[in-house]
Amino acid sequence: MAISLKSKNKTTILFVDQALSFGGSVVVLGGLVEAINKNSYRSVVVGEMDESILDYHMQGQAKIHVVRRLFNYAQWEKVTSAAKRIKPQFLFKLVIYFMSAVRxxxxxxxxxxxxxIILVEKVDLVHVNNGMSNFEPVIAALLLRRRFIVHFHGVEKPGFIHKLLLNKVDRFIIISDFLYMALVENGFPKNHMTVIPNPVQKSHALSSNEKNVRKQYGLxxxxxxxxxxxxxxxxxxxxxxxxxxFLVLENLPDAKALIVGDFSDGDxxxxxxxxxxIKNSGYGDRILMTGYVKDVSRIYSIMDVCVHTSIEPEPFGLVIVEAMINGVPVIASDVGAPAEIIKNKVNGYIVSPFMPTKLAAVITELLINDELRSEIGRRGRMHVQENYDIESYAHSVERVYAEVLGTPE
Incomplete structure (x- = not known):
């Protein structure tokens, strides 16, 4: 059973995150920790990244513990990728079951x-931040009979262990209607799901000096x-x-493309x-790879158009709302949740990433038409301000906490 609020002034929430590098789930967690009602809740965060990075994203608003798995999700992805080469199918499944046990x-x-940590910090509720793939904190919460919720940021299919745990979960938080439907289709119980779209943090509102940022990147x-x-x-x-x-750069001599980010725990x-x-394209001097940028709002200050080209269904698309809150018009992929955020040709554009000519045409139109770019950016900012506010998001999550713990809001 959860510890009653009557025994102390604040409810302690333990957020457990398995991210190994910067990503949307960490940004959202940081926003929640910053915006949550400090009079009612105390935040403790367990993560696997360096403490300085976690502290930066949590804005110093949480007690942080760095605890790393011996077998993390990146290692598991390498195992499953290698195992896919195994034939026949029954042998592949046998290897996966064996390696799952090893993990x-x-x-x-x-x-x-x-x-x-749960015992020492006197934790009331465990908030698992990376879906059921992050099942170890679920087991820890069950062992100590603590209430817990699981926050999904991506599509998952439940494995053998996950299926045993599904009905034990007090609540699932889902970040989009698309993800809700995908998880239900994959066998997750819909009766315990609450859809709460990701918010935009205040820190992502435009504040940087455009002139200085352009100078930094030689623009x-x-x-x-x-x-x-x-x-x-x-x-x-x-x-x-x-x-x-490449098509845009061929037609617009003053255009330059930025690739913001690095491979981190990717490939x-x-x-x-x-x-x-890029090297073989002939446009290497007009395409800049910035690497990891700690404060991405600085990049939005110099950006005329943000392009989102996910080729697999996007569970939400945090970059989309971050760009929009900064007044940057967005062209987003037509697979997954972006269409829930953008109304095509009204506050942004939805274009298939597999249609390069069409995508290039929309980018070009926005770059050359200042009035259109400004109007789409204005509508996008207004839409995000009205629908993806961080305080409203925190209140929605707090309602889930109160329902799960059986306490008044």
Whole structure:
């Protein structure tokens, strides 16, 4: 049972995040920790990134514990990728079951450390931030009979262990209607799901000096900038972005393209592939790879158009709302949740990443038409301000906490 609020003034929430590098789930968690009602809740965060990075995103608003698994999700992805080559199918499944058992045994120490933190910090509720793939904190919460919720930021299919735990979860938080439907289709129980779309943090409202940022990246005032923002992983569609970018650069001499982000825990070979394509394109002097940018709002200050080209269904698309709150018009992929955020040709554009000519035409139109670009940007900002406010988001999550714990809001 959860510890009653009557026994102390604040409810302690333990947020457990398994991210190994910067990403949308960490940004959203930081926003929640910053905006949550400090008179009612105390935040404790367990993460696997460096403490300085976690503290930066949590804005110093949470007690932080760095605890790392012996067998993390990146290692598991390598195992499953290698196992896919195994034939026949029954042997593949046997290997996966065996390696899943190895992974569980290897991470027993991680569970023990979580149990200790829950006891020492007097945790009332565990907020698991990365779906059921992050199942170790679920086990820790069950062992100590603490209430817990699972926050999904991506599509998952429940494995054997997950299926055993599904009906134990007090509540699932889902970040989009698209993700809700995908999870239900994959066998997750819809009766315990609450859809709460991701918010935009206040820190992502435009504040940087455009002149200084342009100078930093060697860009002139006349340069028209279009960019893709996010981790360099194959499903984010950087090559598809380049296919359109080359057409834009061919027709607009003042245009320049930015690729903002690095491969982090992604595939380094994919980044090498991108760099080779740029090198052989003839446009290498007009395409800038910035690497990881700690404060991405500085990039939005110089951006004329934000391009989102995910080639697999996007669970939400945090970059989309971040760009929109900064008044930057967005052209987003037509697969997944972006269409829930953008009304095509009203407050942004929805275009298939597999149609480079069409995508290039929309980018070009926005770059050359100042009035259209300004109007689409204005409508986008207004839409995000009205629908993706961080305080409203925090209140929605707090309502879930109150319902799960059986306490008044």
């Amino acid at each position: 569980s045994i290897a991470n027993v120490i991680y569970i023990v450390r979580l149990v200790k 002139s005032k006349k340069d028209k900038i279009f960019a893709i923002v996010g981790r360099i992983v194959r499903w984010k569609g950087h090559i598809e972005f380049l296919n359109s970018a 380094a070979s994919y980044q090498d592939e991108i760099m080779e394509i």
